[in-house]
Amino acid sequence: MKIAIIGGGYVGLVSGACLATFGASVTIVDRDPTRFAQLQSGHVPIYEPGLDALFTQEAKRGTLRFSADMETALAECEAVFIAVGTPTRRGSGHADLSYVYAVAHDIAKMASHSLLVVTKSTVPVGTGREVSRILRENRPDLTFHIASNPEFLREGNAIDDFMRPDRVIIGLDQQSPDKGAHARALLTELYHPLTTPHNRLTFMGLESAELTKYAANAFLAMKVTFANEMADLCEATGADIREVTHGMGQDPRIGPDFLTPGPGYGGSCFPKDTRALATSARKAGTPTQLIDITIAANEARKQRLADRILSLLDHPIHTKIIAVLGLTFKAHTDDMRDAPALSILPALHEAGARLQLFDPQGMDQARPLLPQDIPYADSALNATEGADVVLILTEWPLFKDLTPQQLSRTMKGRLVLDYRGIWEPTAWQEAGFTYHRLGRKNETIS
Numbered sequence: 001m002k003i004a005i006i007g008g009g010y011v012g013l014v015s016g017a018c019l020a021t022f023g024a025s026v027t028i029v030d031r032d033p034t035r036f037a038q039l040q041s042g043h044v045p046i047y048e049p050g051l052d053a054l055f056t057q058e059a060k061r062g063t064l065r066f067s068a069d070m071e072t073a074l075a076e077c078e079a080v081f082i083a084v085g086t087p088t089r090r091g092s093g094h095a096d097l098s099y100v101y102a103v104a105h106d107i108a109k110m111a112s113h114s115l116l117v118v119t120k121s122t123v124p125v126g127t128g129r130e131v132s133r134i135l136r137e138n139r140p141d142l143t144f145h146i147a148s149n150p151e152f153l154r155e156g157n158a159i160d161d162f163m164r165p166d167r168v169i170i171g172l173d174q175q176s177p178d179k180g181a182h183a184r185a186l187l188t189e190l191y192h193p194l195t196t197p198h199n200r201l202t203f204m205g206l207e208s209a210e211l212t213k214y215a216a217n218a219f220l221a222m223k224v225t226f227a228n229e230m231a232d233l234c235e236a237t238g239a240d241i242r243e244v245t246h247g248m249g250q251d252p253r254i255g256p257d258f259l260t261p262g263p264g265y266g267g268s269c270f271p272k273d274t275r276a277l278a279t280s281a282r283k284a285g286t287p288t289q290l291i292d293i294t295i296a297a298n299e300a301r302k303q304r305l306a307d308r309i310l311s312l313l314d315h316p317i318h319t320k321i322i323a324v325l326g327l328t329f330k331a332h333t334d335d336m337r338d339a340p341a342l343s344i345l346p347a348l349h350e351a352g353a354r355l356q357l358f359d360p361q362g363m364d365q366a367r368p369l370l371p372q373d374i375p376y377a378d379s380a381l382n383a384t385e386g387a388d389v390v391l392i393l394t395e396w397p398l399f400k401d402l403t404p405q406q407l408s409r410t411m412k413g414r415l416v417l418d419y420r421g422i423w424e425p426t427a428w429q430e431a432g433f434t435y436h437r438l439g440r441k442n443e444t445i446s
């Protein structure tokens with residue numbers, strides 16, 4: 001089956017490469033000349049483990065191509081996936097759908113035959129219906145089938161998530177059963193490796209599929225935020241968050257995942273999707289209290305942690321050096337979007353603390369987003385040179401290899417703020433460090 005994917009961003013690139021391995025002949029269309037040139041020259045413009053190898057493999061097999069020409073790509077394909085961005089619209093929580101609708105207009109203008117049009121971008125309820133209206137009204141001479149196929153992949157784990165998903169959500173147009181049946185047949189064929197031995201395809205209505213994506217992300221954001229609040233309570237009461245979440249997670253109704261406390265959730269999805277869901281709910285006349293509170297609690301957490309770090313520094317603060325290990329919103333990505341570091345570090349910097357930063361992937365992305373006079377180190381160990389405090393903001397595995405003996409030699413002070421819980425406290429305490437992790441009283445401030 002020949003398909004076109006419009007948008008060479010995160011979702012478009014990963015989905016395109018993975019669908020090519022499923023047997024489809026995929027053309028990824030990106031009209032941004034810089035991105036197109038990068039893709040054409042074999043350069044993968046995002047950092048995602050394993051994606052490079054997949055690109056090389058599928059390009060060699062001739063199943064993955066890139067184009068800047070949507071018309072030609074559409075002329076050859078049976079299905080077209082819309083995978084463009086839906087950022088938060090400036091000044092409101094709304095998802096900006098202008099890119100999605102512009103693609104719908106382009107498809108209407110350029111299509112030469114009937115097509116299945118699948119929305120893969122994360123879009124609010126009603127968007128698929130609007131895409132359908134645009135296509136129908138502009139090209140009454142053609143039949144368009146519509147589906148919603150939201151993407152649940154996580155950055156850093158994207159290929160595995162795509163190849164071995166818990167579920168593939170597919171929303172069909174139930175107002176038009178014939179068209180729905182056609183879309184169902186095509187998408188079942190496209191995703192055929194995921195139908196046996198376990199069928200991972202879950203079909204539902206268009207609107208339900210659109211909402212499922214937001215509801216799942218908002219629920220996970222809420223779960224993380226709940227764990228963060230419980231971590232605070234553990235610190236105040238002498239309980240240990242690891243024990244509490246272990247005990248909670250054993251209940252299959254709760255599950256153990258997404259209960260690790262941290263400096264607040266970030267990334268390209270949770271912050272954007274929670275805001276968009278809260279805005280959609282308000283617009284629909286059914287405001288969600290839980291999501292609004294989750295958003296506010298996550299924002300407040302980052303400021304509170306900055307205040308807490310400052311409260312741990314002896315005065316004068318401007319003589320204190322904090323080695324910050326990890327800048328990205330989580331490990332295995334170079335993505336700095338809504339990373340907690342972008343709130344916490346400017347607050348520390350403004351209060352006068354001196355920072356020395358290191359991240360194995362995110363420093364180029366971080367530079368334009370953080371105060372310009374903050375220095376970056378060329379290794380984790382070098383970042384700790386002369387530092388009073390070491391602060392872990394991202395759980396990069398390579399930080400785990402640093403030992404108290406190494407840091408005893410490089411650091412001036414003896415304070416460890418392990419806000420991702422990557423180290424075991426005993427070794428640090430035995431080496432004379434004061435060790436703090438989130439959610440445990442006797443290792444954190446009392």
Ligand code: UDX
Nearest residue numbers: 151152153154155258259260262265266267269329330
């Ligand atoms: C998320 C969803 O998981 C994915 O299904 C969707 O398609 C896109 O959004 P992603 O943004 O890549 O994926 O990151 P994820 O691994 O879900 O983490 C989100 C944030 O929550 C990160 O900042 C992470 O550090 C934080 N988090 C996650 C915690 O603080 N604790 C946890 O236990 C889990």
